[in-house]
Amino acid sequence: MEPVTLSADxxxxVAWEQRHMAELARIYADPLIERFLVMPLPWAGTARERFVWLQERHWQSGNPRWAVEEDGVLVGSMALTKSFPYELTITYVTAPWARGRGVAQRAIRAAVRFGFENLGAKRIAWDAIVGNHASRLAAIRTGFTVEGIARNGVHQRGESRDCWVGGILPGEVRDPEDVPWHYGILKRQAGFFLAERQELETGVAGLRLRPIREEDLDDLAATCADESTQQWVSLPGNYTRASADWWFGKCRERWDRGESVLFVLADGADRYCGSVELMLGEPGEAELGYFCSPWARGRGWMTAAARRLCELGFAELGLERIVWRAVVGNEASRRVAEKVGFAIEGTRRRIRHGDDGRLDSWVGSLFPEEMS
Structure with missing residues (x-):
């Protein structure tokens, strides 16, 4: 087919030309783009020299390839590729100098409609390496449904990576005024998880919150093997350094997926002293969990850490409600929750609790205006 130019708000x-190449090289050199593109990088040599010719060949095969321009300036790329009968796959990139202006959303709508109306598609598929929250956000905003995670779904420069997968059907494209009710929450969380990980001050001398590190794992294993921790926290009964190694990898995976925000308590010597976590659930909601190392108990540190993480949840993650639960009898955890401002709502019977089977649990909730 011959190249077709589309207008999109x-x-x-437009079809790719040699005049686009210098700006495209700048796009591919951006660290965030490099983090999520699967193509070989740096982009140079034959790949760059043959790029325009290759895009022309794609058009001839019925696979549209567009340079996205705004006022004559390259601001991104857009492509549709035949994958199965009546199915196309969409891929897109936004230039770093054009982020935050809805470029991907506008271009996606135009490309998707072209695919349905002119190429006979009955479904358009989307995927992105897990952690590419910007791509995921643009897909959701324009009507795609995220359908799951394909484990080792893509191969990126010698490494297998998990990827989000989703799709859109005819009639599901969202117009600019048709905003998903939870879009604002998802946008704040996408920005948070794409940003560089931060450390948090707590207002308590000698205590700060920071990301977990490999050098914390011996102390993490000792904390989780502690008798009191084992009694109240849902953990494997025989907690070893190997268990901590597995959890370390799981923490990174859950952060990339946007499922969990976990920080460790670090003292003045930067020693691991416990963990505090928000486990994200339905949009606008999360569950707070925490435990303290034996050598750091009795200082009020866990209350300060829990309060600080709840503040972050409300201020930066768009949370509207945070829940807490603890096995009935865990008075220390309950005191922390009540000091932060949680209202204890009652008891849930027979909640799963690690190797101990099912135990009754207290449950509580916290809203932004209730922080103490």
Whole structure:
């Protein structure tokens, strides 16, 4: 097929030309783009020299390839590729100098409609390496449904990576005014998880919150093997350094997926002193969990850490409600929750608790205006 130019609310999707190459090289050199593209990098040599010719060949095969322009400036790329009968796959990139202006959303709508109306598609598929929250956000905003995670779904420069997968059907494209109710929450969380990980001050001398590190794992294993921790926290009964190693990998995976925000308590010597976590659930909701190392108990540190993480949840993650639960009898955890401002709502019977089977648990909730 011959190249087709599309208009998209101030954008033009046009065939690639040599004049685009310098700006495209700048796009591919961006660290965030490099983090999530699967193509070989750096982009140079034959790959760059043959790029325009290759895009022309794609058009001839019925696979549209567009340069996305705004006021004559390259601001991204857009592509549709035949994958199965009546199915296309969409891929897109936004230039770093054009982020935050809805470029991907506008271009996606135009490309998707073209695929349905002109190429006979009955479904358009999308995927992105897990952690690419910007791509995921743009897909959701324009009507795609995220359908799951394909483990080792893509191969990126010698490494297998998990990827989110999803799709859109005819009639599901969201117009600019048709905003998903939870889009604002998802946008704040996407920005948070894409940003560089931060350390948090607690207002308590000698205590700060920071990301977990490999050098914490011996102390983490000792904390989780502690008798009191074992009694109240849902953990494997025989907790070893190997258990801590597994959890370390799991923490990174859950952060990339946007499922969990975990920090460790670090003292003045930067020693691990416990963990505090928000486990994200339905949009706007999360569950708070925490435990303290034996050598750091009795200082009020866990209350300060829990309070600080709840503040972050409300201020930066768009949370509207945080829940807490603890095995009935865990008075220390309950005191922390009540000091932070949680209202204890009652008891849930027979909640799963690690190797101990099912035990009754207290449950509570916290709203932004209730922080103490």
């Amino acid at each position: 101030g954008l033009r999707l």
